[in-house]
Amino acid sequence: MEIYLPLAEMTVPAEAVMALGTGVGFLSGMFGVGGGFLTTPLLIFMGVPSAIAVGTQANQLVASSLSGVLGHWRRGNVDIKMALVMLTGSVFGSLIGVFLFKLMQHVGQIDFIIPFLYVVILSLMGGSMFWDSIKGLIWKKGPQKRSKAFYKTSILRYMPYRMKFPRSRLYISALLPAGIGFIGGILVAVLGIGGGFLMVPAMIYVLGMPILLVAGTSLLQIMLSSIVTTIMHAMANQSVDLVLAAFLIVGGVIGAQFGVRVGKHVKGIYARLILSAIFILISVRLGMQLFIEPSSLYEIEVML
Amino acid sequence: MKKIIFFTIAALACFIMSQNAYAQHSMHIDVSEKQVGINTGFTGASFSVFGTTAHAGDIAIAIYGPPKDTTVRHKGQFLGMWMNKDSLSFYNVPAYYDIALSIPASQISDYETLLDNYIGLDSLEFRYRGRKSNEDKAARFREALIHNKQLAGHYPLAPRNIEFITEKFFRADFHVPSDVPTGRYSIKGFIFEDGVLTAQSAVSFDVAQVGLSARVFRFAYADSFIYSLLAIFMALIAGAGAHYTLRRD
Numbered sequence: 001m002e003i004y005l006p007l008a009e010m011t012v013p014a015e016a017v018m019a020l021g022t023g024v025g026f027l028s029g030m031f032g033v034g035g036g037f038l039t040t041p042l043l044i045f046m047g048v049p050s051a052i053a054v055g056t057q058a059n060q061l062v063a064s065s066l067s068g069v070l071g072h073w074r075r076g077n078v079d080i081k082m083a084l085v086m087l088t089g090s091v092f093g094s095l096i097g098v099f100l101f102k103l104m105q106h107v108g109q110i111d112f113i114i115p116f117l118y119v120v121i122l123s124l125m126g127g128s129m130f131w132d133s134i135k136g137l138i139w140k141k142g143p144q145k146r147s148k149a150f151y152k153t154s155i156l157r158y159m160p161y162r163m164k165f166p167r168s169r170l171y172i173s174a175l176l177p178a179g180i181g182f183i184g185g186i187l188v189a190v191l192g193i194g195g196g197f198l199m200v201p202a203m204i205y206v207l208g209m210p211i212l213l214v215a216g217t218s219l220l221q222i223m224l225s226s227i228v229t230t231i232m233h234a235m236a237n238q239s240v241d242l243v244l245a246a247f248l249i250v251g252g253v254i255g256a257q258f259g260v261r262v263g264k265h266v267k268g269i270y271a272r273l274i275l276s277a278i279f280i281l282i283s284v285r286l287g288m289q290l291f292i293e294p295s296s297l298y299e300i301e302v303m304l
Numbered sequence: 305m306k307k308i309i310f311f312t313i314a315a316l317a318c319f320i321m322s323q324n325a326y327a328q329h330s331m332h333i334d335v336s337e338k339q340v341g342i343n344t345g346f347t348g349a350s351f352s353v354f355g356t357t358a359h360a361g362d363i364a365i366a367i368y369g370p371p372k373d374t375t376v377r378h379k380g381q382f383l384g385m386w387m388n389k390d391s392l393s394f395y396n397v398p399a400y401y402d403i404a405l406s407i408p409a410s411q412i413s414d415y416e417t418l419l420d421n422y423i424g425l426d427s428l429e430f431r432y433r434g435r436k437s438n439e440d441k442a443a444r445f446r447e448a449l450i451h452n453k454q455l456a457g458h459y460p461l462a463p464r465n466i467e468f469i470t471e472k473f474f475r476a477d478f479h480v481p482s483d484v485p486t487g488r489y490s491i492k493g494f495i496f497e498d499g500v501l502t503a504q505s506a507v508s509f510d511v512a513q514v515g516l517s518a519r520v521f522r523f524a525y526a527d528s529f530i531y532s533l534l535a536i537f538m539a540l541i542a543g544a545g546a547h548y549t550l551r552r553d
Contacts, residue, residue, distance in 0.1 A: 004346040004482065006513055006520040011347060011482035029550075059535045066543030067550070108377050112387035223543075227536050234532035238524050242535055243344065243517075249539055253546040260550050290385040296455075297380075298448035299388075302399060302485065303373040 007241040008052045014247060016046065021060075021251020028064045028252070029259020030266070031275045032215065034222065036061055036193035038278075039248065041118055041286055048244070050110050054101065055239030057192030058229040060248045065194060065223035067256065072216025079167040079213050083220040085174050086181030086199075090225035093185020098232050101190055108301070112290070117191060119287045125197050126279025133273040168209045168217075176207055181221060188229045194222035331357040331503045333365065333493035340480065341514035348482045351509070353404070353491055354475045361495040361502065362405075362412045363466050364423050365476050369400025369458070369511075370487030376445040376452075392438075392445040394430040399485035401428060401453075404464040404476035413499040421494055421501060425450055425459060457481040486511050 003014040020042055024035035036057050043053035072078050104110040159173035180202045187195035199218045203209045209217070234240040263271065333355035340349045353365050374397040380389035405412065409424055419427040430446050453459035458481070466476045490508045494501055513521050524531045 002345065002347045002482065004342060004344050004517055006344075006517040007524055009483065009486070025546075059539055062536055062539035063543035063546070066540055067546040070544065070547040108375065108388045108391055112385070116385070230536055230539075231529065231532040234524065234535065235528040238528060240524070240532060240535050242520050242524070242531075242538070245535055246538065249542045253542050253549075256546045257550060290387075292386075294379055294386055296452065297378060298445070298452060299377050299379070300449055300452045301375045301377065302397075303375065303393075 003243065003247070005048070005052070005241050005244050007238055008048055008244065010047065012046055012048065012244075017244065017247040018251045021248040022255035023251075024248075025064070025252035025255025025257075026259035026262075027255075027275075027278070028068070029256035029261075030263035031259075031271055032068060033275065034061050034064050034194040034196060035252070036188075036191065037118065037122060038282065040192040041115060041282065043244075044111070044114065049239075050114055051101070051105065051233075051237050051239040052241050052244065054114075054190070054192035055230070055233035055237060056241050056244045056248065058188055058226045058233055059240050059245045060252060061188065061192070061194055061226040062223055062230060063249045064252055064256075065219045065226060067253075069216060069219040069223055072219060075216075077213050078216035078220050079165060079209070080220065082165050082168055082170075082177055082209070082213075083217050083224065085163065085165075086177045086184070086217075086221040087224045087228075089178030089181030090185030090188070090221065091228050093182040093187075094189040094225060094229045094232055095185075097186040097189025098229070098236055100186070102237070114191065115286045115290060119283045119290065121191075122279045122283035123287070126276045126283060129272055129276035130280065133269050133276060136269050137273070168207075168213055170207065170209065172207060177203075180206065181225065184218075184221065185225050185229070188222070188226050189232070194219075194226065196222060331355055331361075331363070331493055331495045331505050333491065333505045333507055335491055335507055335509050338509050339514075340484075340509065340511045342484075342486065342512065343515040343517050346482055346517070348480055348484070350477060350479045352475050352477050353493070353507075355473070355493050355505065357472050357474075357495050357503070359495075359497060359502075360471050361497045362407050363474055364406070364409075364412060364418075364421075364494045364496070365404040365466065365491060366423055366494075367400065367402045367478060367489055367491050368398045368422070369485055369489050370398075371396035372399045372485065373397070374399075374449060376449045378445070378448070390441075392432055392434065392442060394432045394446070394449060397430055397449065398428065399487065400458050400480065400489065401425070402460050402464065402478055404466050404478070406466040406468070406474070409463065413496050413501070417496075417499070417501065421504075422492070423494065424463075456483070458484070480511065484511055486513060 001014045002011045004011050024038050027033060028035045040053050040057045044050050104113050159175050161174045162171060163174040164171050180199055184195040184199050187193050196218050200214050203214045203218060204211060230240055333353055335351060335353050337351040373393060373395050375391055375393045377388040378390040379386045409418060418424050432442055450459055454461050464476055466474050468474045488508055488510050490506060493505045495503050
C-alpha cells in the first residue's frame with residue numbers, strides 16, 4: 001500500500017515505513033536505545049527529504065523515550081532536577097542545531113553532512129562497544145570500576161553556579177549538566193537522535209552520577225528535549241510529518257512488545273555485542289554510500 | 305461516467321462551433337479534471353484533454369506546471385567522498401511539463417515557431433543567476449535539470465499522442481506521478497495549418513492536496529504550534545501505551 005505524506009509531498013510504501021518503525025521499536029525494546037540512528041538514515045535512504053526525516057524522528061523519539069522513562073520512574077530511578085537543568089542546556093543546543101540544520105540545507109550539503117556524521121558517530125560508538133564486550137567476554141569481567149569522577153579531579157570543580165542535586169547526592173556546577181544537555185540538544189536537532197550514548201557516559205564519568213539514576217535521567221531529558229525540538233522543527237521548517245510519525249510510532253509500539261520479551265532472554269554482554277554489530281553495519285553501509293560514485297552526478301532541488 | 309458526459313458536451317460543442325461563422329480558424333480545448341486531488345492514498349492521476357477544431361490541422365498540446373526556483377547541484381569528490389561541489393539556481397522552472405502532438409514535431413512547423421510557442425523541452429527558458437561567461441556550465445546544468453526531471457516523470461521523454469475521434473474532435477491522455485508538485489497547471493492547445501499557427505486555446509487545472517492530507521498540510525502551516533503539540537500528544541499517548549501494555553513483570 002502506498003501512502004502519501006502531506007508534508008514531504010511524496011508517496012512511500014506504508015509497509016516499509018511500518019516495518020522500519022517495528023524494527024526500531026524492537027531494538028529499543030530489546031536494548032533500551034532510542035533508535036533514531038536507524039530511522040533517520042533509512043528514511044533518507046527511502047527518499048524522504050532529510051529535514052522531514054529528522055523532524056519526524058524527533059517526534060517519534062518522544063514516544064520511545066517516554067515508554068523508557070516510565071519504567072525507570074516506577075523504580076524511582078530518575079533525578080528530575082538534574083534532567084531539568086540538562087534541559088536548559090539542550091534547549092539552547094536544539095536552537096543552535098535547528099539553525100545549523102538550516103545553514104547546511106542552504107549551502108546544499110545536508111545530504112552529505114548527515115550521513116557523514118552518522119558514519120563517524122556510529123563507527124566510534126560501535127567500535128568501542130564492540131571492543132568492550134569482546135574484552136568482557138574474554139576476561140569475563142564486568143565493566144571496570146572507575147576511579148573518581150572526572151569533575152572531582154579537574155578544574156571543572158571550580159566552575160561557578162554550584163547547585164545541589166539531592167537525588168544524585170551531588171553538589172556541582174549547574175553548567176556541567178547544562179553543557180551535556182547542550183550537546184544532546186544539538187544531536188536531537190541535527191541528527192534526530194537522542195544522544196543517550198554520549199550523555200550516559202558523560203553523566204557517569206564527568207558528573208559522577210550514581211549509575212542507577214543515569215539511564216532514567218538521560219531518558220527524561222531526551223524526552224523533554226525532543227518535545228522542544230519537535231516544536232521548533234514544526235514551527236521553523238514544517239518538517240514534522242504527522243502521517244509519517246503515526247506509522248513510525250505505531251510500528252514502534254508493536255516492535256517494542258517483541259523487543260522487550262526477546263531482550264529478557266539475551267544476556268547483557270551479548271546484547272551489547274549485537275547492538276555494536278548493528279552500529280558498525282549501519283556505519284559501513286552509510287560510509288559506502290559516501291564513497292561509491294553516485295549513479296547521477298547531478299541532483300536537483302525544487303525550492304518551495 | 306464523467307467522461308461520457310464530457311464527450312457528449314464536447315461533441316455538442318463541436319457541432320455548435322461547426323455551425324458558427326466565427327469558427328473559421330479556431331480551436332477549443334478543455335480538461336477532464338479541473339482539480340487533481342491528492343489524498344493519503346494518492347498514487348498519481350490520469351486526465352484527458354479534449355478539443356475541437358474548425359479545420360483539420362496539426363495539433364500540439366502543452367502542459368506547464370507551476371514555476372518554481374530549482375537548484376541543480378553537481379557532485380564531486382572530496383577525500384574520496386562524493387559531495388556537492390557546484391550548483392546553479394534556475395528561476396521559474398516549470399515544476400512539470402508535458403506535451404502531446406498529433407504528428408512529429410518536425411512536421412508541425414519549423415523549429416523557431418515551436419520555440420516561440422513553448423512547444424517542446426528545447427523551448428523552456430531557464431534563467432539563472434550568474435555571469436554570462438558561464439554559459440558552458442549553464443548549458444550542462446540545464447541539461448542535467450531536464451534529465452533529472454525526466455527521470456522523475458515530471459518532464460516527458462517523448463511527446464504523447466493525440467487521438468482524433470472525428471476529424472475535428474481530438475483527445476490526449478496524460479498522467480502525473482504521485483510526487484507531482486501542487487499548484488496551478490496551464491494547458492495550451494495550438495493548431496497549425498501548413499506550419500502556420502492559426503489558432504490557440506488555453507485552459508487550466510489545479511493540483512492540490514484534499515481531504516485528510518490537505519487538512520494535515522494546512523494545519524502544519526497555519527497553526528504550527530498547535531500542530532506540534534498534537535504531534536507530541538500523539539507520541540506521548542503511544543509511548544505511555546507501549547509502557548503500560550508491557551508492564552507485566
